[in-house]
Amino acid sequence: MTDSQLTNSIEKSAAIFRSARRVVALTGAGISTRSGIPDFRSPDSGLWNKVDAMTVASLSSFRYQPKEFFKWVRPLVKMMIDAEPNPAHTALAELEQAGFLHGIITQNIDDLHRKAGSKRVYEIHGHLREATCTSCYRKHDAGKLIDAFVRTGALPYCDHCLGLLKPDIILFGEQLPTKIICEAQALIDEADLVVVAGSSLEVMPAASMPIPALNAGAKLVIINHEPTYLDVRADFVFHDDVADVLPMILQEVLSEPQETRRLSKNQ
Numbered sequence: 001m002t003d004s005q006l007t008n009s010i011e012k013s014a015a016i017f018r019s020a021r022r023v024v025a026l027t028g029a030g031i032s033t034r035s036g037i038p039d040f041r042s043p044d045s046g047l048w049n050k051v052d053a054m055t056v057a058s059l060s061s062f063r064y065q066p067k068e069f070f071k072w073v074r075p076l077v078k079m080m081i082d083a084e085p086n087p088a089h090t091a092l093a094e095l096e097q098a099g100f101l102h103g104i105i106t107q108n109i110d111d112l113h114r115k116a117g118s119k120r121v122y123e124i125h126g127h128l129r130e131a132t133c134t135s136c137y138r139k140h141d142a143g144k145l146i147d148a149f150v151r152t153g154a155l156p157y158c159d160h161c162l163g164l165l166k167p168d169i170i171l172f173g174e175q176l177p178t179k180i181i182c183e184a185q186a187l188i189d190e191a192d193l194v195v196v197a198g199s200s201l202e203v204m205p206a207a208s209m210p211i212p213a214l215n216a217g218a219k220l221v222i223i224n225h226e227p228t229y230l231d232v233r234a235d236f237v238f239h240d241d242v243a244d245v246l247p248m249i250l251q252e253v254l255s256e257p258q259e260t261r262r263l264s265k266n267q
């Protein structure tokens with residue numbers, strides 16, 4: 001894409017944003033790479049290649065080799081709690097605040113959308129803010145537990161029954177959180193613009209979530225380094241870094257005077 005093609009696509013994408021009534025963003029690992037969190041599917045991500053992530057980050061690994069699981073997850077957790085939102089997260093938060101984004105569905109567990117200030121976030125692969133006891137199923141606030149775990153590497157146990165605590169992230173082989181999935185699907189079904197940001201749309205259920213909205217006539221903008229299977233259905237595709245493109249779209253969306261924007265949102 002040349003500079004003028006890019007500018008043209010940014011302007012036209014921003015125009016779709018301004019005319020849409022309900023915009024939903026679907027985000028994946030690609031939105032957080034600029035924050036220093038590698039995408040483990042990407043071949044050059046050093047951390048993840050050292051072990052087979054699909055094996056160690058699985059429910060059976062957690063159950064039968066918890067020490068191995070926690071040893072593997074420790075540097076990753078440290079990386080996530082230390083990470084800061086990048087301009088892509090911030091742009092989505094600002095779009096929501098300005099009334100141009102209805103919600104975010106994310107495959108990420110890194111909490112960076114909330115750290116950036118986004119309010120309506122559906123974390124379909126879970127998060128690290130809480131942990132659940134594998135014996136009595138009590139929920140535990142993970143804040144202090146994570147600090148201690150990252151510092152010492154000691155396995156976290158329930159203070160009520162001494163059962164092992166599992167962070168509320170969805171592991172391979174584990175059932176996805178049905179309630180969140182249904183709510184997220186309902187949100188995106190109502191969208192008349194879907195923005196895919198930093199997801200290659202290779203993992204279910206996120207990969208198929210935009211389909212009902214698209215079949216109902218929703219517009220689609222995709223910003224992702226790699227091609228996706230939905231590129232052919234997109235109004236605009238940017239094979240660029242989402243941390244570069246989203247701020248440009250934000251700037252263009254907000255370039256329209258406030259008064260006109262308010263009117264157009266009320267139509």
Ligand SMILES: [Zn+2]
Binds near residue numbers: 133137160
């Ligand atoms: Zn317990």
